Amino acid sequence: xxxxxxxAKVEVTLSGKAGRGVLLLHGWGCSAEMMRSVRDALDGAARxxxxxxxxxxxxxxxxxxxxxxxxxxxxxxTAEVIRRLDLAPCDIVAHSFGARVAxxxxxxxPELVGRMILTGAAGIRKPASGKASAMTxxxxxxxxxxNAAEKTHLFGSLPQKGREALIQRFGSPDYRALTPEMRQTxxxxxxxDLSDRLPLVKxxxxxYWGAEDTETPLWMGQKMEEQIPDAGLVVEAGAGHFxxxxxxxxxxxxxxxxxxxxx
Numbered sequence: 510x511x512x513x514x515x516x517a518k519v520e521v522t523l524s525g526k527a528g529r530g531v532l533l534l535h536g537w538g539c540s541a542e543m544m545r546s547v548r549d550a551l552d553g554a555a556r557x558x559x560x561x562x563x564x565x566x567x568x569x570x571x572x573x574x575x576x577x578x579x580x581x582x583x584x585x586x587t588a589e590v591i592r593r594l595d596l597a598p599c600d601i602v603a604h605s606f607g608a609r610v611a612x613x614x615x616x617x618x619p620e621l622v623g624r625m626i627l628t629g630a631a632g633i634r635k636p637a638s639g640k641a642s643a644m645t646x647x648x649x650x651x652x653x654x655x656n657a658a659e660k661t662h663l664f665g666s667l668p669q670k671g672r673e674a675l676i677q678r679f680g681s682p683d684y685r686a687l688t689p690e691m692r693q694t695x696x697x698x699x700x701x702d703l704s705d706r707l708p709l710v711k712x713x714x715x716x717y718w719g720a721e722d723t724e725t726p727l728w729m730g731q732k733m734e735e736q737i738p739d740a741g742l743v744v745e746a747g748a749g750h751f752x753x754x755x756x757x758x759x760x761x762x763x764x765x766x767x768x769x770x771x772x
Contacts, residue, residue, distance in 0.1 A: 514589045516575035520561035530596030533559040534607025534660035540566035550761040565611045567761045579697035584613040598623040616709035628717040628753040707736035714740040719748030
């Protein structure tokens with residue numbers, strides 16, 4: 510189904526007609542389909558809603574946010590989905606970027622959230638290495654030259670081409686693949702460090718991490734376990750950023766136990 514929230518069109522997949530509400534939130538550049546195994550595992554035991562975030566999902570390129578969004582805008586949209594579908598208080602299973610949204614949601618609207626399972630959760634800014642800092646300084650310097658050239662209006666389309674060349678040279682593969690509008694959204698998303706929101710999360714939270722995760726390294730999960738008042742951390746040896754898929758059977762047992770048993 511499609512919901513219109515503000516100026517955004519949001520795709521939501523619903524399954525199950527009874528039971529506790531569960532919301533599935535996918536990672537950056539992914540779709541609700543990536544959470545299908547979780548949805549299937551909960552079918553018949555919960556009322557499950559899986560969001561395709563605007564700018565992502567199978568229809569992502571056709572349905573970007575109405576303007577560049579940051580985490581707060583995605584969070585407010587998610588809160589409205591919960592209200593419209595009468596899911597509150599709902600449990601949340603979220604991966605990576607979806608966990609950014611979940612952390613801000615749980616710390617802002619605790620009445621909307623029951624329990625959370627966050628896997629490979631993003632939201633804590635990585636400290637810049639010496640090499641990364643040097644590359645950033647070089648990029649900013651070259652970008653300044655391009656911006657100055659653009660303001661003179663003397664070089665036609667060359668500044669625009671130069672800006673794209675800098676992105677192709679310095680940007681990550683994921684960033685290079687984005688549209689100009691979604692690049693602005695990406696920049697706003699990663700600029701927000703959620704460290705100060707962690708102590709405000711009151712929901713019981715299970716953190717599921719791959720020991721070999723290079724996108725959101727294990728130290729981030731350990732920090733979240735320390736800072737979220739009611740949190741526990743499960744670490745999968747040998748697994749990476751998509752540990753919930755790499756160890757799907759084990760993850761689904763944990764989901765079933767944490768969300769459905771003993772409540």
